[in-house]
Amino acid sequence: MVVYLSGRIIDEKDAKISVFDSGFTRGNGLFETMRAYHGTIFALDQHLDRLYGSAKTLGYPTMPGKTILAEACKNTITANNLSDARLRLTVTNGLPGAQTPTILITAVHYSGYDENLYQTGMSAILLNGFRTSGNITTTLKSTSYLSSVIAKKKAQEAGCHEAVLINEKGSITEGSYTNIFAVTNKAILTPPVEDGLLPGITRDIVINIAVSHGYTVFQQTIQAGDIFDMDELFLTNSLMEVMPLTKLDGEKIGGGRPGETTQQLLLLYGEHMLAMLRGDR
Template identity: 40%
Template sequence: MNRKIYINGQYFDRENAKVSVFDHGLLYGDGVFEGMRIYSGKVFRLLEHLERLWESARAIALTIPITIEQLMKDVDATVKENGLEDGYIRLIVTRGAGPLGLDPFRCSDPQIIIIADTISLYPESHYTDGLKLVTASTIRNHPAALSPRIKSLNYLNNIMAKIEGLNAGCIEAVMLNHKGEVAECTGDNLFLVKNGVLSTPPIDAGILEGITRNAVLELAENAGIETRQIPLTRHDIYIADECFLTGSAAEVIPAVEIDNRVIGDGKPGPVTQKLNEAFRKLVRQR
């Protein structure tokens, strides 16, 4: 199927969906984005995603040229335009075109782009058997340099860690923060289970506050599972009973090995499976 790409209120075929080569989103990674899942024709937690988009934009002094209410309507319309029941949305806001040079205030006409398509981030076998992870030497950006809570178009930090993981034969890699604590993976948040307690790094550990992460925390609390948002180290992963990752594209996926060390018994654990089932039920309720 030929997907229709939304750009500033108009739809274009994939081949004709274009932005200027002078757009600062391309030249300098100057812009923000969101990745969202479509379930049964509806975008999961759309408002929460857009609120985070607006926060990211405000943090980099980028004015989104339409209202959040209008963008919600445009996202829904793009899903319908592409006839998607299940899929993925990539929503991008760039700084817009401007002259060469860093000055963002010489840019005009921010570009709003909505891409709707299907996605398969990991093979199904990884959901049943679990992922193998490696710790990357590339750390998360220092929060005093660029806040990890800004979901910006500049993902080179994550890409460098991703390359390390792939070169080690692992699809995902764990990134540490500037203090040597566990932050997150290259594209997903990380959870551990030890003695029935669910732990995940806190927001100030240098992570993106994931929408799926927050949904899983809510599900765990509703299920009576004790949850903690505390600093974690690699040692905590090494001795954990279970480990899993969360993200809009990844959903909930178990990890069974890190740095050539088996996590728990080397199989997806009961808490992981319980929360995975609860999450899949949650996204289908709507």
């Protein structure tokens, strides 16, 4: 593997970052996970916009232009001879007093989640104590990722794929590495960002797709006690796209099968992705 590190594409064995880098010493870093289909990075502009907005919020030193970073992402895929890939773009505040951030881009082959999961759906547990409303750090895709790591581990120990996190007000926020949506009475609901969640890129895309195809979408608070009464639940992120969630805390959601709206949105997402890659939109 070769990687991009602060302006150069080099062999992974030669990639070295200082032990004094603030990303290492303080977890002061940001990252974006992206997916490439047939050599083209999907939603690259949206990911970079979020990254640059977060870097500005944190007062990072001078960032390279977006065009430079976009080309670096594309070149990293090409240099690794990849077509379908998972990219991770990591930016840290760099060394103390430095005027430039540390930038690392890695790319590995990726072809998606197990297709069987889209037919059966994922399972999850509910967890308290991992998100709070109005917390600015939750809105940043930060390398300070321990709360999500611990929540995901608890889910795995319970034999589940994901953990759905509840804030201090008893409201649903997001998964440990996903955003969550609910379907009830033919309306699509998803928690608002201020309840304590990351404004996911795929979340935004799914909302726009749903609205453009006539669905009613509300960004509104969902109480944890109401989640079991929903007709459907589904999860989103850049790698899984749209994933049915059919079991929560051991209880079946929607009869334990992927719902009609979820399946339709997965198809529409795929069509949208292909259209974007072709340049039709």
